[in-house]
Amino acid sequence: MFRWGILSTAKIGREQVIPAILESDNGVVQGIASRDLRTARALADRFGVPQAFGSYEEMLESEHIEGVYIPLPTSHHIEWTLKTVAAGKHVLCEKPIALQADKIDALIKARDESGLLVCEAFMVAYHPQWHKVTELMADHAIGRLRQVQGAFTYNNTDPDNMCNQINLGGGGLPDIGVYPIVATRITTGREPLRVSASVKRDLEFGTDIWASVRADFGDFEMSFYCSTQMDLRQHMAFHGENGWIEVTAPFNAPTYGTAKVRLHRDSNNEVQEFRFADKNQYRLQVENFVRVARGGDDPVFTLENSKLNQRVIDAIYGAGETEAWAAV
Numbered sequence: 001m002f003r004w005g006i007l008s009t010a011k012i013g014r015e016q017v018i019p020a021i022l023e024s025d026n027g028v029v030q031g032i033a034s035r036d037l038r039t040a041r042a043l044a045d046r047f048g049v050p051q052a053f054g055s056y057e058e059m060l061e062s063e064h065i066e067g068v069y070i071p072l073p074t075s076h077h078i079e080w081t082l083k084t085v086a087a088g089k090h091v092l093c094e095k096p097i098a099l100q101a102d103k104i105d106a107l108i109k110a111r112d113e114s115g116l117l118v119c120e121a122f123m124v125a126y127h128p129q130w131h132k133v134t135e136l137m138a139d140h141a142i143g144r145l146r147q148v149q150g151a152f153t154y155n156n157t158d159p160d161n162m163c164n165q166i167n168l169g170g171g172g173l174p175d176i177g178v179y180p181i182v183a184t185r186i187t188t189g190r191e192p193l194r195v196s197a198s199v200k201r202d203l204e205f206g207t208d209i210w211a212s213v214r215a216d217f218g219d220f221e222m223s224f225y226c227s228t229q230m231d232l233r234q235h236m237a238f239h240g241e242n243g244w245i246e247v248t249a250p251f252n253a254p255t256y257g258t259a260k261v262r263l264h265r266d267s268n269n270e271v272q273e274f275r276f277a278d279k280n281q282y283r284l285q286v287e288n289f290v291r292v293a294r295g296g297d298d299p300v301f302t303l304e305n306s307k308l309n310q311r312v313i314d315a316i317y318g319a320g321e322t323e324a325w326a327a328v
Helices: 011-023 037-047 056-059 076-087 100-115 128-138 172-188 281-293 305-322
Strands: 003-006 027-033 049-053 067-070 090-093 118-120 145-155 194-201 209-215 221-227 229-240 244-247 260-265 272-275
Touching: 003 011, 003 076, 003 145, 011 027, 011 037, 011 305, 027 037, 027 056, 027 067, 027 281, 049 056, 049 076, 056 229, 067 172, 067 221, 076 090, 090 221, 090 244, 100 118, 100 221, 100 305, 118 272, 128 172, 128 244, 128 260, 145 172, 172 221, 172 229, 172 305, 194 305, 209 229, 209 305
Parallel strands: 003 027, 003 067, 027 049, 067 090, 090 118, 145 221
Antiparallel strands: 145 229, 194 209, 209 221, 229 244, 244 260, 260 272
8 A cells, every 4th residue: 555644734635635545445644744743643643544743854754655745835835845756755736736837847857857756636637527528529529619618716715724825825816716727728638829817816815816717729718717705616618519518516526516517419409417426536636646656657647737737827817917818
């Protein structure tokens, strides 16, 4: 069994990734690290994890840890990913792995020189609902794609939350705006040429709390909005000349509903529905990571892919300042 270390006691680790590793068929949680040993020990005891560490450095020095999951605030991702690779351990780092695309170059260099696996934790890339959408697109099930639309919102005004702290890399676009972009890119195999956007920031937090985005992919357009101060909503739709595909809970099922893909072909009143209610994308992600770290050839979300996705976010911020088109 692959021995994981969890670098911090963050919510996403507690609620999603640690349980996913414990359910997985090829990994165990060997240790949990915190800057406070009591906090690490409490979480380790909660999940029956054998080791607790009172510092991140101490865990990285442990010979019992093979790979590290990093759910730290975004502003710390590059630093601790590089330190983990330097310690000789594989890395799965929460998204976004960086706040600017060019910062990912250092990670690519470290990965290549070490021979270790370093990936951004885009769990949606491993969910079979997105594999189904990719398959339908490749089969031209809706004919020529003309329009993609998306939405991802939640309402969080807690000033202590990382997403509302600009110095920690908070904001709606890096937290949730990345998802409609990555879903469109991986299912179509296409990259946007330019973007336009309207971005609004919270006067107190300084973080972006709402964005409305258009992305020009050449022969189709994508539009989406995201917000950290609106009621819960997730939706993705791919509209072609001969039909359309709807993904009802595209990013966080079951919080936003059951994972379903509907194929509509209204010319003959046909609707097909594909359900994925029993799939845990976090478990699929960690199992896939372990297989590749152990030498398997399963596809992973590469750092090169991460850089392409971050380039879009960078361009959106640039376009949001002028509300004019910006090249990606």
